[in-house]
Structure formats: structure tokens, C-alpha cells
Amino acid sequence: MSLQPLRHVTVMRYVLPLREGGSLPALADGDDGFKYVVKFRGAGHGVKMLISELLGGLIAKELGLRVPELVFIHLDEDFGRTEADEEIQDLLKFSKGLNLGLHYLSSALTYEPKMVVEAGEASRIVWLDCYITNIDRTFKNTNMLWWKQQLWLIDHGASFYFHHSWQNIPKAARSVFPYVKDHVLLPYATELHKADAFAHSVLSREVLAAIVEQIPSDWLLWEDVESSPEQLRAIYLEFLVERLENSHLFLKQASDARV
Structure with a gap:
């Protein structure tokens, strides 16, 4: 069996941090015109947290449960250099490359x-x-x-x-x-x-x-x-x-x- 591969999206704008999450996810604009909650590889347990997020979400969907669309999020090396918050700047610096995003459910x-x-x-x-x-x-x-x-x-x-x-x-x-x-x-x-x-x-x-x-x-x-x-x-x-x-x-x- 082959599942539908995840779409790839490039972050265009960092909107704001979602500080209720321990790993400091963020709301960001993608190059496809949609907003995403981005989970960063540079946070917490790094890529293992992203693997858990990916596997858990995909298995949930197979069980007929609703999960926001998962996408692979690309973060360019220069992204975030103008960010004033040093903690966020470091997070973005160590998250260049492939991250994970969930489609933002507005007003949920x-x-x-x-x-x-x-x-x-x-x-x-x-x-x-x-x-x-x-x-x-x-x-x-x-x-x-x-x-x-x-x-x-x-x-x-x-x-x-x-x-x-x-x-x-x-x-x-x-x-x-x-x-x-x-x-x-x-x-x-x-x-x-x-x-x-x-x-x-x-x-x-x-x-x-x-x-x-x-x-x-x-x-x-x-x-x-x-x-x-x-x-x-x-x-x-x-x-x-x-x-x-x-x-x-x-x-x-x-x-x-x-x-």
C-alpha cells in the first residue's frame, strides 16, 4: 500500500509563537497561502518529536480520526535572522531544513x-x-x-x-x-x-x-x-x-x- 505523500511547504513568514506549547511551536504563513502550526526540529526532543507527531497523526487518520493536514515544512537558512527574540531566533537557526506543520484550524x-x-x-x-x-x-x-x-x-x-x-x-x-x-x-x-x-x-x-x-x-x-x-x-x-x-x-x- 502507498499512502498519499505529504505536501511540501516553504515558510514565508513567522507570525507568532504559540507559547502554550512546551516545544515553542509557531503560527506561520506558507507559500501556498495557508497558515500552519509549525513544529520545529530545533526544539525539545528534536527530530524524534517530529517523528512521533508524524506517525501518531498518520495512524490516527487510518483509524478514521480527524487530524489537521500534516505537511513537511521547509525553513530556509536565512529565515528568522531578523527575529528580535533571541530564544526564537536560536530555535529557528537550529531548525533550518525539514520541519513539520499542521494546517491551522482558525477559530477552533x-x-x-x-x-x-x-x-x-x-x-x-x-x-x-x-x-x-x-x-x-x-x-x-x-x-x-x-x-x-x-x-x-x-x-x-x-x-x-x-x-x-x-x-x-x-x-x-x-x-x-x-x-x-x-x-x-x-x-x-x-x-x-x-x-x-x-x-x-x-x-x-x-x-x-x-x-x-x-x-x-x-x-x-x-x-x-x-x-x-x-x-x-x-x-x-x-x-x-x-x-x-x-x-x-x-x-x-x-x-x-x-x-
């Missing part, structure tokens, strides 16, 4: 826990976050938007935390997900077993391979490992396949957490 509202979500959708979102080990969809930080009467998922950068240690990956793939107890949608997730069956019906190895193939080689040149981009993609794929095959482990924990 931040999801509030009091907003009721349909059981099937809530269950698929909880399943997704258990699967990709996303620790950041809590009452404190929901990372969801309400736009045009629909729920949209944003910010999957805190997922796949195994890749920060890159050790005993098979064990990480078979691990449970204790953070599910803090998931903001857990009270509405009454159809977790249906969500699990649906995920198994759509996330074939072929689909997961096509998703992993979208990771740019430029993001897989890590100083702390000797593996090639191809070898690293293969490891991500095996993690996803192994975790899917053992989804009953985190599914049981999620179900137990609802009691």
Missing part, C-alpha cells in the same frame, strides 16, 4: 472535559493513545480542538517514548500503558473492544509499513546510534507490528482503568 476551540464525545470515537482515541504511548491527552492538557462541530486531534509529540532510550524495544512494544488512567476521554470510552477489533482490521503490516516509510531520512540521522535510516524505519515498523499483535495487554489495562 480547545476541547474541554465537559464536552461529551461519542463512545465509538472516544474509544478509538483512547486505543490510539495506548497504542502509540501518548502520555499527553489528559484533563490538564487535552490536545484536542473543537472545530466545525467536530473533534480534531493535535500534538502527538509526546508519543513513542521508547525511542528516547532505544533499548529493549521488543519489551517496550509489549508493555502496558499505565498513563491511560489519566486519559481525558477514558470515561466515554465504553467501546474499547470494538475499537481494538476495528484497529486490527485497518492497521495491516502493509499499512504500517507505508506510514513508517513517510519518515524522512533527514530525520533518521541520529548521532547516538549507528543504524541507517532504513534500519531505523524497520525498527519502528517492528515496534508497531509487535504492539498491535499484543494490544490485548494495553486493552485490558484500559478497560480495568475504567472500573
